[in-house]
Amino acid sequence: xxxxxxxGRLTWLGAEVAAVVPETPRVRTxxxxxxxxxxxxxxxxxxxxxxxxDGYQAQRSYSIASAPGDSLTLTVERLDDGExxxxxxxxxxxxxxxxxxGPIGGYFVWDGNETEPVLLVxxxxxxxxxxxxxxxxxxxxxxxxxxxxxxxxxxxxxIYREELERLAAEGDGFEVVHTLTREQPPGWTGYSRRIDxxxxxxxxxxxxxxxxxxxxxxxxxxxxxxxxLIELGYxxxxxxxxxxxxxxx
Amino acid sequence: MVFSRGFRGKRxxxxxxxxxxxxxxxxxxxxxSAGPTPHTPLxxxxxxIQGGAEPxxxxxxxxxxxxxxxxxVDIHCVTRWSKLDTVWEGVSVDxxxxxxxxxxxxxxxxxDGGYTTNLPLEDLTGGKAWVAYSYDGDDLDxxxxxxxxxxxxxxYFWKSAKWVRGLSLRDEDEPGFWESNGYHLxxxxxxxxxxxxx
Numbered sequence: 159x160x161x162x163x164x165x166g167r168l169t170w171l172g173a174e175v176a177a178v179v180p181e182t183p184r185v186r187t188x189x190x191x192x193x194x195x196x197x198x199x200x201x202x203x204x205x206x207x208x209x210x211x212d213g214y215q216a217q218r219s220y221s222i223a224s225a226p227g228d229s230l231t232l233t234v235e236r237l238d239d240g241e242x243x244x245x246x247x248x249x250x251x252x253x254x255x256x257x258x259x260g261p262i263g264g265y266f267v268w269d270g271n272e273t274e275p276v277l278l279v280x281x282x283x284x285x286x287x288x289x290x291x292x293x294x295x296x297x298x299x300x301x302x303x304x305x306x307x308x309x310x311x312x313x314x315x316x317i318y319r320e321e322l323e324r325l326a327a328e329g330d331g332f333e334v335v336h337t338l339t340r341e342q343p344p345g346w347t348g349y350s351r352r353i354d355x356x357x358x359x360x361x362x363x364x365x366x367x368x369x370x371x372x373x374x375x376x377x378x379x380x381x382x383x384x385x386x387l388i389e390l391g392y393x394x395x396x397x398x399x400x401x402x403x404x405x406x407x
Numbered sequence: 408m409v410f411s412r413g414f415r416g417k418r419x420x421x422x423x424x425x426x427x428x429x430x431x432x433x434x435x436x437x438x439x440s441a442g443p444t445p446h447t448p449l450x451x452x453x454x455x456i457q458g459g460a461e462p463x464x465x466x467x468x469x470x471x472x473x474x475x476x477x478x479x480v481d482i483h484c485v486t487r488w489s490k491l492d493t494v495w496e497g498v499s500v501d502x503x504x505x506x507x508x509x510x511x512x513x514x515x516x517x518x519d520g521g522y523t524t525n526l527p528l529e530d531l532t533g534g535k536a537w538v539a540y541s542y543d544g545d546d547l548d549x550x551x552x553x554x555x556x557x558x559x560x561x562x563y564f565w566k567s568a569k570w571v572r573g574l575s576l577r578d579e580d581e582p583g584f585w586e587s588n589g590y591h592l593x594x595x596x597x598x599x600x601x602x603x604x605x
Binding site: 167168170172208209210211213214215216217218219241245249250254255256257262263264265266377381384385387388394395397398399400401402 | 408409410411412413414415416417418419429431437438439440441442443444445486487520521550584585587588589602603604605
């Protein structure tokens with residue numbers, strides 16, 4: 159497996175921005191052409207480095223959005239006081255160069271070899287590594303039931319909305335449940351509040367099915383989701399988390 | 408060199424003798440954990456050093472009665488943020504090891520939630536490491552590792568294991584949780600020892 163078995167030094171690779179796709183007003187997907195990239199596992203991240211004309215460099219970690227085997231894509235949210243994300247979301251265009259190092263992380267991954275249900279819980283751009291898992295599931299034809307509980311502020315902030323609908327419409331065991339915490343469009347039939355224990359009880363697989371759980375979002379979001387699932391009888395060891403704070407990245 | 412057209416950056420690099428390569432400064436205190444936040448009641452909490460002649464265990468009250476220190480240190484997370492002048496209170500690992508008869512060279516810190524991390528004893532002794540229960544004058548928040556976490560500020564912060572419950576002394580270095588998942592065995596930020604092979 160790439161990633162788990164990379165024993166040599168991870169080297170920086172030049173990568174060309176091959177395409178940019180707006181996702182929401184604050185979020186953009188970049189497709190990267192990175193000759194020499196050895197592949198990744200769903201859920202892993204990479205380090206990205208930018209170099210200014212005078213040699214100044216900045217690096218940050220980003221989750222990989224694409225399924226293993228597909229063209230490498232990142233989905234990045236602009237943090238207003240950030241240094242790297244505003245460049246990636248607002249400035250970078252086709253043909254621009256960045257550098258990559260990775261893949262990184264061998265724990266927050268789903269390889270699709272197991273058949274137990276998979277619960278994905280995403281807050282905002284925390285959906286990115288979980289989307290890699292959903293895409294991977296579809297790509298390899300896994301029959302493991304997979305359910306994504308996705309919390310966004312408003313409908314227009316929902317990342318990957320159409321693709322998620324398409325994946326769910328295939329009827330092969332992938333489901334998506336949205337909650338919109340700030341504003342709901344007329345006729346909204348999904349949830350309209352932050353994730354709480356009652357909401358989790360309605361959406362999550364029952365504990366006796368021993369699901370694998372991946373939660374990604376802000377610290378507060380992750381703790382609310384993880385604590386709620388433990389209340390439902392989930393064992394802490396089933397729950398893998400990835401958190402991002404206001405890290406200024 | 409690969410240049411990124413139009414990139415200028417914010418250049419929050421900080422003093423070069425305090426911010427290691429590839430890091431940027433933050434005033435926040437971001438949280439990174441691989442699983443749910445454990446909440447162990449203090450009356451069930453103990454700290455144990457095993458692997459010596461006899462295991463040695465302190466209860467919370469016994470632990471808090473040990474002589475403490477209040478180090479002010481810079482901390483560096485492998486996810487690239489660094490934070491300067493953080494103020495902690497805790498017990499020096501030197502003080503804890505004085506109670507243990509051993510000839511070990513390495514330790515694995517073990518924690519509530521199952522997290523582990525490995526360290527050479529050289530990195531845990533000589534006034535370089537603490538088991539901290541207070542941050543910035545307050546009890547350590549659970550999300551930051553409370554009731555107590557390891558504090559080894561000269562290494563990347565994943566070595567400063569949250570929710571630490573003890574040290575297991577070893578003759579040989581044995582990778583812990585992140586060290587088995589792609590991260591460097593030692594993690595010196597000044598050498599940018601982030602990942603395997605660095």
